[in-house]
Structure formats: C-alpha cells, structure tokens
Amino acid sequence: MAFQLIGIVDENRPYPSKKTLLALLANGLNYIYHRSATPVGLPTDSLYGQNQILLAAPAPDMVPPPYRWHLKEADRLRLSAQEDLKTHLPFSTSIHNLADWPALAGRVELVFYSPLFPSISKTGYAPTVPLDELARQVQAIRAKQHQDLPRLIGLGGIDATNVSQVRQAGFDGAALMGALWQNHDPVTALQQIKASISA
Structure with a gap:
C-alpha cells in the first residue's frame, strides 16, 4: 500500500481556505485531520473531499457522514468499556x-503515533524514544502480528528533510502540520515532501 500523507490543521494559525484544502487533496494528501468536530471552512457544497476529512470528537454521533471519526487517545481510554465504542468504530485514533x-x-x-522528531509547531515537544528504536519496535510488532494492524502514521516534526526516514522506519504514512502551514505555499511544500519520499 502507498505511503499515506495526512495534513493536520493548525488551529493556532489562520484557517486555510477551502480552495487550499481541496488543492492539497488533489495534489496527493490522503486525508486532512481537524482536531475539532465543528471546524469552520469544511467543504459542504459537494461530496468532494468530505470522506477524506477526519474530525475529532468524543462520540460518533458528533461526526456527520461522510466525514471520518477520529477518536483522541484520552477519549478512547475513557470510552473503551462503553457500548458506543463496540458498535461504532472510529476511523482513526492516536x-x-x-x-x-x-x-x-x-x-x-x-x-497516529507521536512524536517522531522535535515538533515544528509545538515548542519543547520532542521524542523520548529514538527513531531507530521505534523502527525495531515496529518490525517486532509486525513480525508477531501479521493481520489487521491499522496503518501506522508517524507524527511530529516531519518535513521534506526527514519524511523518508519515517518510511524507512516502517511507518505506513506521515502526518504533517508545521511543514505545511508554516510554509507560504502548502501545496508546494506537499510536493517537496512527496518528492523526498520518491527520491
């Protein structure tokens, strides 16, 4: 399966336009993740792109289809014994x-697993486990459990200079935030990241 790229919207920066979001999807971004169930600027006038948008919410009924439900780790741990999580599975979690x-x-x-590298967007947020050790853990888990493992998406400080290391470490994709939104042209930044993966 192809290496996945997910963009995470940075709520601390000006909200990207719908045109930018759709251009990123058209240029190879697989999904866009919003850390809220009710963000502004979502494409609502057509189905295009909606099933590629992940919305974080503590309950499935807060995410209208065809948007995808992301369940944050804290909410998942709180809900794990409840019926909601048994009957309505989230699309993604952390x-x-x-x-x-x-x-x-x-x-x-x-x-989503984080952090892999020092964060571009969040000062002081850095990994506690080196990437080579994570690569060994990923390999060991895959060797032990071959089926039904969710795609593993690396997050934290990923940009064009290190995205290929994420793939080499055994991750199935990378989530991008600062690498996109701290660039004056997020689409060009995405293309540079894709080029780094292919190189």
Whole structure:
C-alpha cells in the first residue's frame, strides 16, 4: 500500500481556505485531520473531499457522514468499556506508546503515533524514544502480528528533510502540520515532501 500523507490543521494559525484544502487533496494528501468536530471552512457544497476529512470528537454521533471519526487517545481510554465504542468504530485514533498499537487491530484504519522528531509547531515537544528504536519496535510488532494492524502514521516534526526516514522506519504514512502551514505555499511544500519520499 502507498505511503499515506495526512495534513493536520493548525488551529493556532489562520484557517486555510477551502480552495487550499481541496488543492492539497488533489495534489496527493490522503486525508486532512481537524482536531475539532465543528471546524469552520469544511467543504459542504459537494461530496468532494468530505470522506477524506477526519474530525475529532468524543462520540460518533458528533461526526456527520461522510466525514471520518477520529477518536483522541484520552477519549478512547475513557470510552473503551462503553457500548458506543463496540458498535461504532472510529476511523482513526492516536497513541503515544507503540505497545498500544496491536490492541487496535481490526478496530481502526489509522493509528497516529507521536512524536517522531522535535515538533515544528509545538515548542519543547520532542521524542523520548529514538527513531531507530521505534523502527525495531515496529518490525517486532509486525513480525508477531501479521493481520489487521491499522496503518501506522508517524507524527511530529516531519518535513521534506526527514519524511523518508519515517518510511524507512516502517511507518505506513506521515502526518504533517508545521511543514505545511508554516510554509507560504502548502501545496508546494506537499510536493517537496512527496518528492523526498520518491527520491
């Protein structure tokens, strides 16, 4: 399966236009993740792009289809014993320990793991486990559990200079925030990241 690229909207910066969001999807971004269930600027006048948008919410009924439900780690841990999570599976969720990844097999499509590198957007947010150690853990988990593992998406400080390392470490994709929104042209930034993966 192709290496996935997910853009995370940075709520601390001016909100990107719908034109920019759709241009990113048209240029190879697989999904756009909003950390809120009711962000402004979502494409609502056509189905184009809606099923590529992840909305974070603590409950499935807060995310209207065809948008995709992202369940944050704290909400998942709180809901794990409740019926909602058994009958309505989220599309994606987050973890901060790779040991939690296998337990999500068959329950979600994407799992975001962070951080891989010092954050571009969040000062002082840096990894506690080196990437080469994470690569060993990923390999060991894949060797032990071959089926139904969600696609593993690396997050944190990823840009054109290091995205190829994320792929080499065994991740199935990369989530991008600062690399897109701290660039005056996010579409060009995305193209440079894609070129780095292909190089």
